[in-house]
Amino acid sequence: MGRPFALPKDHPMNALGMQIAFALPLNLPLVGAAALYRPNWFYPAIMIVLGSHYLPFCLSLWNAAVLVSRRFLISAGVAHWHVHALDI
Numbered sequence: 001m002g003r004p005f006a007l008p009k010d011h012p013m014n015a016l017g018m019q020i021a022f023a024l025p026l027n028l029p030l031v032g033a034a035a036l037y038r039p040n041w042f043y044p045a046i047m048i049v050l051g052s053h054y055l056p057f058c059l060s061l062w063n064a065a066v067l068v069s070r071r072f073l074i075s076a077g078v079a080h081w082h083v084h085a086l087d088i
Contacts (some may be wrong), residue, residue, distance in 0.1 A: 016056065024053045040084060047077030 007014055027049045035042035051073030057066045 019058045023056070024049065042079065044077045044081035047073050047080065051077060
């Protein structure tokens with residue numbers, strides 16, 4: 001409220017924001033490769049990659065909701081992989 005909407009251009013956190021933004025799209029080929037190998041691995045892989053994408057947000061924002069979302073996504077992805085993806 002009344003504060004600037006964005007960081008100044010020379011702020012060092014701008015580079016971190018770009019790294020966070022491009023981390024997920026750069027990991028999607030890995031998810032695609034896993035899904036080509038075993039189609040059942042797609043959803044667990046995307047959940048684990050998305051949960052790991054939240055890690056820099058946890059470290060930079062210290063937001064409890066982001067931390068809980070990250071833990072849930074990674075845990076659910078691993079659990080889903082153990083239960084369903086090992087079916088051949």
